[in-house]
Each structure stands twice: as C-alpha cells, then as structure tokens.
Amino acid sequence: MSLIVQKFGGTSVGSVERIESVADKIASFRDQGHSVVVVVSAMSGETNRLTDLAQQVQQSPTPREMDVLLSTGEQVTTALLSMALIKRGLSAKSYNGRQVKIVTDSAHTKARIKHIDDQAIHADLAAGSVVVVAGFQGVDEEGNITTLGRGGSDTTAVALAAALKADECQIYTDVDGVYTTDPRVVDSAKRLNQITFEEMLEMASLGSKVLQIRSVEFAGKYQVPLRVLSSFVEGPGTLITLESDNNMETPAVSGIAFQRDEAKLTIKGIPDTPGVASKVLGPVSDANIEVDVIVQNAAADGTNDITFTVARNDLARAADVLENVKQELNAVEVLTDDAICKVSIVGVGMRSHAGVASKMFATLAELSINIQLITTSEIKVSVVLDEKYMELAVRGLHTAFGLDGEPVLAQA
Amino acid sequence: MSLIVQKFGGTSVGSVERIESVADKIASFRDQGHSVVVVVSAMSGETNRLTDLAQQVQQSPTPREMDVLLSTGEQVTTALLSMALIKRGLSAKSYNGRQVKIVTDSAHTKARIKHIDDQAIHADLAAGSVVVVAGFQGVDEEGNITTLGRGGSDTTAVALAAALKADECQIYTDVDGVYTTDPRVVDSAKRLNQITFEEMLEMASLGSKVLQIRSVEFAGKYQVPLRVLSSFVEGPGTLITLESDNNMETPAVSGIAFQRDEAKLTIKGIPDTPGVASKVLGPVSDANIEVDVIVQNAAADGTNDITFTVARNDLARAADVLENVKQELNAVEVLTDDAICKVSIVGVGMRSHAGVASKMFATLAELSINIQLITTSEIKVSVVLDEKYMELAVRGLHTAFGLDGEPVLAQA
Numbered sequence: 001m002s003l004i005v006q007k008f009g010g011t012s013v014g015s016v017e018r019i020e021s022v023a024d025k026i027a028s029f030r031d032q033g034h035s036v037v038v039v040v041s042a043m044s045g046e047t048n049r050l051t052d053l054a055q056q057v058q059q060s061p062t063p064r065e066m067d068v069l070l071s072t073g074e075q076v077t078t079a080l081l082s083m084a085l086i087k088r089g090l091s092a093k094s095y096n097g098r099q100v101k102i103v104t105d106s107a108h109t110k111a112r113i114k115h116i117d118d119q120a121i122h123a124d125l126a127a128g129s130v131v132v133v134a135g136f137q138g139v140d141e142e143g144n145i146t147t148l149g150r151g152g153s154d155t156t157a158v159a160l161a162a163a164l165k166a167d168e169c170q171i172y173t174d175v176d177g178v179y180t181t182d183p184r185v186v187d188s189a190k191r192l193n194q195i196t197f198e199e200m201l202e203m204a205s206l207g208s209k210v211l212q213i214r215s216v217e218f219a220g221k222y223q224v225p226l227r228v229l230s231s232f233v234e235g236p237g238t239l240i241t242l243e244s245d246n247n248m249e250t251p252a253v254s255g256i257a258f259q260r261d262e263a264k265l266t267i268k269g270i271p272d273t274p275g276v277a278s279k280v281l282g283p284v285s286d287a288n289i290e291v292d293v294i295v296q297n298a299a300a301d302g303t304n305d306i307t308f309t310v311a312r313n314d315l316a317r318a319a320d321v322l323e324n325v326k327q328e329l330n331a332v333e334v335l336t337d338d339a340i341c342k343v344s345i346v347g348v349g350m351r352s353h354a355g356v357a358s359k360m361f362a363t364l365a366e367l368s369i370n371i372q373l374i375t376t377s378e379i380k381v382s383v384v385l386d387e388k389y390m391e392l393a394v395r396g397l398h399t400a401f402g403l404d405g406e407p408v409l410a411q412a
Numbered sequence: 413m414s415l416i417v418q419k420f421g422g423t424s425v426g427s428v429e430r431i432e433s434v435a436d437k438i439a440s441f442r443d444q445g446h447s448v449v450v451v452v453s454a455m456s457g458e459t460n461r462l463t464d465l466a467q468q469v470q471q472s473p474t475p476r477e478m479d480v481l482l483s484t485g486e487q488v489t490t491a492l493l494s495m496a497l498i499k500r501g502l503s504a505k506s507y508n509g510r511q512v513k514i515v516t517d518s519a520h521t522k523a524r525i526k527h528i529d530d531q532a533i534h535a536d537l538a539a540g541s542v543v544v545v546a547g548f549q550g551v552d553e554e555g556n557i558t559t560l561g562r563g564g565s566d567t568t569a570v571a572l573a574a575a576l577k578a579d580e581c582q583i584y585t586d587v588d589g590v591y592t593t594d595p596r597v598v599d600s601a602k603r604l605n606q607i608t609f610e611e612m613l614e615m616a617s618l619g620s621k622v623l624q625i626r627s628v629e630f631a632g633k634y635q636v637p638l639r640v641l642s643s644f645v646e647g648p649g650t651l652i653t654l655e656s657d658n659n660m661e662t663p664a665v666s667g668i669a670f671q672r673d674e675a676k677l678t679i680k681g682i683p684d685t686p687g688v689a690s691k692v693l694g695p696v697s698d699a700n701i702e703v704d705v706i707v708q709n710a711a712a713d714g715t716n717d718i719t720f721t722v723a724r725n726d727l728a729r730a731a732d733v734l735e736n737v738k739q740e741l742n743a744v745e746v747l748t749d750d751a752i753c754k755v756s757i758v759g760v761g762m763r764s765h766a767g768v769a770s771k772m773f774a775t776l777a778e779l780s781i782n783i784q785l786i787t788t789s790e791i792k793v794s795v796v797l798d799e800k801y802m803e804l805a806v807r808g809l810h811t812a813f814g815l816d817g818e819p820v821l822a823q824a
Contacts, residue, residue, distance in 0.1 A: 016468040050488065056428040058495040065498070068506050069491035072484035076462065079481035083470040086477070094480045098510065099555055143511055 002167035003035040003125070007135065007157035010044035011174050012231035013077050022172075022231070023084035026130060030090060035125050037164065039135045039157040040081055042073025047150075063108030067137070067147045071097065074134035074153070082132045092130040095121065097137035097145070102156065104138035104146045111138055111146035113155065116163040125164075133160060154215035162222035169224050170237075171211060176230035177238035178203065178210055180403040181256040186395050190405030194239045195254055197226075202346040202380045203257050216240065243348075252353035253401040256394050259342040262292065263315035264372070264384060265308060267322055269332025272304040279329060280306050283321050289314045293342065293384060295373050303332075307373060309384060312338055340372065341390040344382040345397060357381045363400040369393055414579035415537070416441060419451040419547065419569035423586050424643035425489050426456035434584075434643065435496035438542060442502060447537045449576065451547040451569040452493055454485025459562075475520035479549070479559045483509065486546035486565070494544045504542040507533065509549035509557070514568065516550035516558045523550055523558035525567065528575040537576075545572060566627035574634035581631065581638050582649075583623060588642035589650035590615065590622055592815040593668040598807050602817030606651045607666055609638075614758040614792045615669050628652065655760075664765035665813040668806050671754040674704065675727035676784070676796060677720060679734050681744025684716040691741060692718050695733050701726045705754065705787050705796060715744075719785060721796060724750055752784065753802040756794040757809060769793045775812040781805055 006026065013019050022038075029036050050069050054061040061069075078094035085092035097104075100121060104111035121131050135153025138146045148155050154171055161169035177191040178200065195203070197220035204213045210228055219226040219240065229237030270276055277296060284291060294308040310318050315338050322334045350356045360381055364371060369392065373384035385393055398404060418438065425431050434450075441448050462481050466473040473481075490506035497504035509516075512533060516523035533543050547565025550558045560567050566583055573581035589603040590612065607615070609632035616625045622640055631638040631652065641649030682688055689708060696703055706720045722730045727750050734746045762768045772793055776783060781804065785796035797805055810816060 016465060019469065053428060053488070053492060054495060057431065057492050058499050061495050062498050065491040065494045065506055068494075068508070069488055072487050075484050076465075076481055079477040080465060080469050082477045082480075083466060083473050086474050087470050094477055096480070096557075145508075 001033050001035070003037070003164060004029060005037045005039065005157050005161040005164065005166045005169045007039040007153055007169070007171045008041065008231060009153065009171075009173055010041040010047070012172050013040055013081065014044035016080070018231075019077070019080050019084050023081060023088055025231075026085060027088050027090060030130065037121065037125070037131045037133060037160060037166070038081065039133045039153055039160060040074060040077040041135050041153040042070075043077055046073040046076070064144060067108050067111075067145045070147055071134070071137040071145050074136050078132045078134045082130075085130050085132070090130055091128055092132055093124055094132045094134070096134045097156075098139040098143070100133060100160075102138035102159070104140055104148070106140040106142070106144065106146065108144075108146055110149040111140070113138060113148070113159050116159060118160070118163045121160075121164065151212035151215075154212040155218060158215045158218045158222070158224055158226065161224045161226075162218070166224065168227055169219065170227045170229055171215075172229050172231040173210060174231065175210055175228070176233050176235050177228050178240075178255075180254065180405075181258070181394055181398055185258070185391055186256075186398045186404075188404040189398065190403060191235075192238050192254060193236065194241060196243060196348050197240055198379055199254050199346050199348055200240050202344065202377075203255055251347065251402065252349040252356050253345045253347040253397075253403070254349070255346050256397050256401070256403065257344045257346055258390055258394050259292075260387065260390065261312040262309045262340050262342055262384070263312045263318075263336065263338040264340045265310065265315070265318055265322055265337075266305055266335040267326060267329075267331050267333075268305045268335065269303045270306065270329045272298050272302050276304060276329070277306060280322075280325055281308065283325055284308075284310075284318055287317060287321050289318050289321070293373055293375050293382065295375065309340065309342065309373075339387045340384050341387045342382055342384050343390065343393045343397065344380050345401065346380045348379050350379055350381075359400065360397060363396050364393060367392055367396050413445050413447070415447040415449070415576060417449045417451065417569050417573040417576065417578045417581045418584065419565055419582065420453065420584045420643060421565065421586075422453040422456035422459070424584050425452055425493065428492070430643075431489070431492050431496050435493060435500055437643075438497060439500045439502060442542065449533065449537070449543045449545060449572055449578070450493065451545045451565055451572060452486060452489040453547050453565040454482075455489055458485040458488070476556060479520050479523075479557045482559055483546070483549040483557050486548050490544045490546045494542075497542050497544070502542055503540055504544055505536055506544045506546070508546045509568075510551040510555070512545060512572075514550035514571070516552055516560070518552040518554070518556065518558065520556075520558055522561040523552070525550060525560070525571050528571060530572070530575045533572075533576065563624035563627075566624040567630060570627045570631045570634070570636055570638065573636045574630070578636065581636050583627075583638065583640050584643040585622060585640060586643065587622060587640070588645050588647050589640050590652075590667075592666070592817075593670070593806055593810055597670070597803055598668075598810045598816075600816040601810065602815060603647075604650050604666060605648065606653055608760050609652055609654060610791055611666050611758050611760055612652050614756065614789075615667055623652075663759065663814065664761040664768045665757045665759040665809075665815070666761070667758050668809050668813070668815065669756045669758055670802055670806050671704075672799065672802065673724045674721045674752050674754055674796070675724045675730075675748065675750040676752045677722065677727070677730055677734055677749075678717060678747040679738060679741075679743050679745075680717045680747065681715045682718065682741045684710050684714050688716060688741070689718060692734070692737055693720065695737055696720075696722075696730055699729060699733050701730050701733070705785055705794065707785050707787065721752065721754065721785070751799045752796050753799045754794055754796050755802065755805045755809065756792050757813065758792045760791050762791055762793075771812065772809060775808050776805060779804055779808050781808075 135156040183189040226240040494504040547568040595601040638652040
C-alpha cells in the first residue's frame with residue numbers, strides 16, 4: 001500500500017487509444033492496492049497547435065495569455081483520462097493547477113512552484129479516488145494561470161510527489177530507462193537499473209535528455225525517489241536515487257555522455273593580469289550566450305590564452321563579441337572552430353577509484369584521438385575532440401569502462 | 413461613456429481572421445470611449461471536436477469531466493482574442509468562469525448561475541482594460557468547473573451585463589437582427605428595430621431561434637437592454653426592451669412564428685369528470701414528453717375529447733402512453749396526426765387592438781386553410797394546421813398584418 005505519483009507525457013497520451021492504455025496501467029496499480037496520483041501532459045501535437053494559433057495572432061504572444069491558452073491542453077487530457085478510469089469502474093477526478101492548488105510565482109511561461117496545497121488531493125486519495133492532475137501549470141497568488149515552461153509536467157510530478165511524501169515518482173516516457181550512453185551511437189549500451197541524481201544531472205545536461213533537468217534537481221533536493229520507465233514496454237526502468245547502494249560495488253563510470261553541435265573559441269595573447277578572464281567572458285555572458293567548457297592557460301611570457309565552448313549556433317555572435325574584446329585588450333588573435341564535440345565519462349564511483357581520468361586519456365590515445373581541452377569535476381571528466389572522432393571515442397570509452405552489454409533493440 | 417457587454421458566438425470567432433475582425437470591432441468601440449466586456453464562445457467546431465473525443469472514451473461521459481473538457485474551448489478563445497486586442501495597443505485581459513468568478517450550482521453540463529463576483533472585472537475596467545470573459549462556464553462553491561449547457565454564452569453575457577449594470581448587452585450572431593418571420597419562408601420579412609422581451613420569448617420558443625431562450629428570460633428579469641446584431645454586417649440590429657416605446661404606435665402584430673415537426677394526439681370519449689385532464693397528461697409528462705398546445709372540448713353527451721401536440725419524434729412514445737390511458741379510462745379511441753404545423757401571430761400590440769384573432773382566422777379562411785386547433789395568450793394567437801399549408805399561411809398572415817418590407821437578401 002504505497003502512494004505513487006505517475007507522470008505520462010504527450011506521446012503516452014497522444015490518442016484516445018493511448019489514453020485507454022494508460023488507464024489500463026493505472027488500473028493495474030490500483031488493483032495492487034496502491035494509491036495513485038497521475039500527472040499528464042497535453043496530447044502530443046496539441047501544444048504546437050495552440051502555439052501556432054497564438055503566433056498567427058501575435059508574433060510574440062503576451063505571456064499571461066499564452067499561459068491561459070496552453071494550460072487548456074493538459075486540462076483536456078485530465079478530463080479524458082478521468083473518463084477512461086471511471087469507465088473501468090474506478091473512482092477518479094481531474095484537477096487543474098488551480099484546483100490542486102499549485103501556487104507559483106507570476107513569471108508567466110516559466111513560473112516556479114512556490115508551494116502546493118495538497119489538502120483536496122489527500123481527501124480524494126483517502127476516499128479511494130485516482131487523482132488526475134494537469135501537469136505544467138499552476139496559479140499565482142492573484143489567481144492568474146501560469147505555466148512552468150516546456151517539459152514542466154515532470155516538475156509538477158516531482159513537486160507533487162514531494163508535497164504528498166509519495167513513495168515513488170514514476171516518469172513514463174518513450175524510452176525504457178537511462179542508458180550507459182545513447183544506444184543510437186553504441187548498440188551495446190545498457191539500461192542502468194539505478195543512477196544517482198548527481199550522475200543523472202551530468203548525463204542530462206550532457207545530452208542524454210530523458211528527463212527535464214529541473215525535475216531531477218527538484219527530486220534530488222526533496223529526496224523523491226524517481227523512476228524513469230517506458231509507457232509502451234513493460235520493465236523496471238531506471239531508479240534515480242540520492243546515493244548509490246554500495247560504494248564498494250559501484251563501477252567507476254556509470255555512463256558516457258556526449259554533446260554535438262558545440263563550437264570552440266580561443267583568444268590568444270591577452271595580458272596575464274587579475275580580472276582578465278572576466279573581461280573576456282563578461283561581454284559574452286552579457287550577450288546572453290551560454291558558455292560551457294572554459295580553459296585558461298598562462299604562458300611563461302606573461303601572456304595568456306582563454307579557450308571556451310558555446311553552442312554552435314551562437315558561434316558567430318560570440319566571435320563578434322571576442323573581436324571587440326581583442327581590440328580592447330590588445331590581444332593577438334581570435335581563433336574559432338565549429339567542428340568539435342564534447343565527450344564525458346560520468347560516475348559517482350570516480351570518487352573512490354583512482355586513475356579514472358588517466359584511463360580515459362590512455363584509451364583515447366590508443367585510438368589516436370587528439371584531446372583539445374580537458375575539464376574535470378568530482379564525478380565527471382570531459383574532453384573536447386574533433387567532431388569526426390565522436391562515435392569512435394564514445395564506443396572506445398564504453399568498452400574500456402566495462403559498460404558493454406547485450407546489443408539492445410533500436411530505440412524509438 | 414457607457415459600459416457595453418458584447419457577446420461573440422462560435423462562428424464569429426471561428427478562425428484567427430474572424431478573431432482579428434472581432435478585435436477591430438471592439439477597438440472601434442473603445443475608440444468611442446466605451447468600456448467593453450467581451451464574452452466569447454469556443455471557436456466553431458471546437459466543442460464538437462472535444463465532445464467527439466469524450467465519446468470515444470465514454471459513451472455517456474461523466475458530467476463533471478465533460479465540463480472540465482468543454483470549458484477549455486472558450487478559454488482558448490479568450491486568450492487569442494486578448495492577444496489580438498493587445499496587438500492593437502489596447503490593454504486586455506482574459507478571464508475564465510472561475511476567475512470572474514461566476515458561481516453556479518453543481519448541476520454539471522446544465523448549471524445555473526447563482527451569483528457573480530464582479531470585483532476583479534470592475535478593477536480592470538476602471539484601469540481601462542478590455543475584459544474578455546469565457547462564456548458558457550462557471551465554478552461551483554467547491555471550485556469544480558461547471559458549464560451552462562449549449563448556448564450558455566448568451567446567458568453568461570446577460571448575467572454579466574446585469575451584475576455590472578451595463579448600459580447594453582449586445583449579442584453578435586450570424587443574423588443581423590430579429591425578423592418579422594423567417595426570411596427563408598417569406599422573402600419580404602423585415603428586420604425589427606425593436607421587440608419586447610415577451611414577444612421575443614414567444615418568437616423564440618416558436619422557432620425564430622436567434623437567442624437562447626434562457627438568456628432572454630434572464631435579460632427580462634434583470635431589465636438588461638439586449639441587442640441582437642450581425643458579426644459580419646454593419647447595422648443597428650434589433651433592440652429587445654422591457655416595453656415597446658409607444659403603445660399607440662405599436663403595430664398589432666410584430667411577427668409571425670411557426671413550428672414544423674409537430675404531431676397531434678387526440679383521445680376521444682373520456683369521462684367529463686374533474687381531474688380527467690391530469691389523468692391523461694400526467695402519464696405523458698411522467699414519460700418526459702413535452703406537451704405544447706392542449707385543447708379540451710367537453711361534448712354535450714357528458715364525454716370529453718382532449719387534443720394536444722408534441723414534438724414529432726415523441727409521437728410514437730406519446731401514442732403508447734395514451735393507449736394505456738385509454739384502457740384505464742375506458743376511452744373510445746386515440747387518434748394521431750404527424751403532418752401538422754403550428755403558426756402564431758405575436759405582438760404586445762394585441763393588448764390594445766381588438767379583432768386581431770378574428771382577422772387571423774378570416775385571412776386563413778380566405779386562403780381556404782382549415783384550422784385544426786386554436787390557442788391564445790395575451791400576446792399570441794396560435795393555430796394548428798395541416799403541415800402542407802404552412803408557407804401559404806405564414807405568407808398570407810405576414811401580408812395581412814402589414815409586415816411586408818423590401819425583399820431581403822438570403823440569410824446565411
């Protein structure tokens with residue numbers, strides 16, 4: 001008899017047939033005696049349909065009205081799923097963000113949850129109802145409808161699980177769990193039974209985008225056990241936990257993440273004085289360009305090089321900014337490279353295993369892959385490589401760190 | 413500087429282009445210095461789309477969830493129209509039923525408005541905003557979403573106009589006003605500049621269905637001046653008022669209403685004793701069959717005939733009920749006729765003009781049309797005729813009572 005929060009995304013509820021099949025799944029959980037709170041997204045395609053309508057009216061739609069518009073998508077799904085559950089003889093009731101109520105700040109289209117009033121839901125759960133909640137939306141203190149931004153339904157699910165002190169928060173997606181790396185690149189990639197929040201954050205931000213990163217942060221902060229499963233295939237999925245079960249047994253590396261579409265900029269021959277890094281990177285950030293890897297090398301001659309990476313489609317703008325900086329600092333030159341990638345090994349096991357980084361470098365050396373940049377954190381080592389070596393590097397590292405499993409079927 | 417409530421139906425907001433044109437209309441009212449509250453329906457087709465989805469899930473959808481589902485349709489329109497107004501440089505804000513708030517009872521899918529809390533709207537109007545309200549919906553005391561039934565947006569508009577003490581409630585439709593009769597039957601039918609609530613009720617219930625009858629009753633009760641206009645054609649429309657301007661000048665008859673699809677039943681030879689009418693009509697009403705005209709004739713021989721009309725598709729069920737009644741009361745026979753129609757002359761002027769009814773009968777006699785039944789009220793005389801004479805009768809009466817105008821263009 002546990003309390004489970006289950007979240008089904010747009011693809012999982014994309015048609016009446018799929019809503020019926022979600023209802024079957026929920027019914028079987030109820031049969032096992034669990035209490036269930038379900039969070040749903042808009043049916044796939046609906047959010048785009050509404051966004052298109054808005055953009056036909058207003059090129060940059062007024063955020064408050066955009067939220068009024070988009071929030072209807074999830075509300076439609078809650079009603080249809082509740083009907084499907086009631087048809088199965090279950091008691092069920094839909095809730096929109098205001099009815100829960102999920103109180104947010106007033107930052108329309110990207111609101112943050114402030115608190116959740118779970119009184120009404122608790123009463124319905126106690127009465128044996130399945131509670132069906134519209135994801136992605138809330139209400140501000142003045143009663144305006146707000147939304148949490150794309151993918152915000154994951155956040156709704158985790159926040160509800162935290163507020164209700166649920167035993168588990170299950171996120172149903174179109175993949176059956178978190179993999180050691182992308183199975184489209186390495187066909188022997190393995191599903192992980194378990195991964196820590198920290199690892200998941202590194203994996204997600206590095207390109208294994210299974211869950212919205214905010215929801216993972218949220219789950220970590222409130223210690224909500226989070227499970228990623230497939231809506232379409234039976235299986236245990238991947239459990240995301242606070243700490244790995246047993247550090248002794250933990251493999252050094254849990255997964256290999258990678259990121260394409262990166263670009264690299266170097267400004268050479270700047271003075272090696274305090275504050276110079278901020279003089280270079282301040283204007284970049286002022287231009288709203290997100291910087292990823294940053295490496296600074298002081299040369300013996302009292303000058304300095306700074307290299308950093310940005311998303312490839314920000315490269316032109318970033319180069320313009322750097323040209324100005326070059327004039328100002330009397331730097332020697334600005335170099336750019338738009339054919340790079342980033343490959344990372346991720347694992348909490350690194351903390352207790354020595355030599356993980358050097359094993360990575362050795363593996364790449366054996367494959368004759370030149371490393372352009374290196375950055376490290378406590379649970380991650382990232383290298384920047386020539387883009388054309390990406391698959392080769394990922395496969396080599398996957399094997400070297402003992403991650404290969406049976407080849408998996410192609411993922412949807 | 414008056415306060416106007418304007419209601420636009422589904423056809424008027426059926427596409428982005430039409431929403432833009434509604435926004436133009438509202439902007440021109442604002443330019444004239446009026447305060448404007450706009451009530452909108454769902455975009456045409458949307459309510460059917462949602463109803464279809466629901467019926468794919470549940471043959472008889474749970475009413476509470478049906479309201480959650482359907483109420484999204486109007487909410488979408490409020491957001492899009494607000495965006496269109498903001499694009500025109502106006503201040504505008506959408507409201508759903510809960511945000512207004514429009515408090516109803518809990519009779520899902522056919523809720524009745526209990527009261528309206530207009531505080532928030534007043535504040536926005538005072539600040540110069542156009543207030544855009546989702547029609548058709550409200551919220552019950554427990555915060556559940558309710559809807560007022562099909563056509564309920566008219567009711568929302570009138571109720572808001574009453575609550576806000578608006579100077580006028582304008583209902584924009586696809587016709588440009590109320591006509592002396594249906595222009596599809598009489599091509600010289602004239603648009604009425606003015607009609608009383610009582611006349612409008614008689615016209616509406618008799619088939620000239622321009623406005624939802626509940627909204628007319630509501631407007632009459634709260635003395636809200638109501639105007640029916642076209643969304644597509646400029647013009648003054650028809651003003652519906654409490655009393656006609658000047659009784660001396662009022663024509664005897666304002667319009668000719670008619671109803672097809674009626675059927676007639678007669679039970680002959682029932683005992684002429686007190687309570688016999690209720691013994692006949694009680695079981696009919698118990699079977700949820702709505703009865704229209706009722707005529708009772710006591711014969712000299714101490715027996716009695718009762719004749720009444722019902723909607724044609726209720727005829728078979730009504731006949732079954734009457735057969736049972738016949739057994740019980742030892743009546744002689746039950747006769748049915750499914751080829752009848754009802755034609756009525758309507759006008760508050762009848763109160764001060766003698767001989768209106770006899771002029772009607774004389775007109776029909778001249779046309780050799782046999783009258784089967786006659787009923788009268790203070791402002792209406794109705795006759796039941798053989799269906800095949802309907803057009804002939806309507807045209808003849810339209811001319812006889814001086815209603816003919818210039819032939820109008822075909823109505824949409």
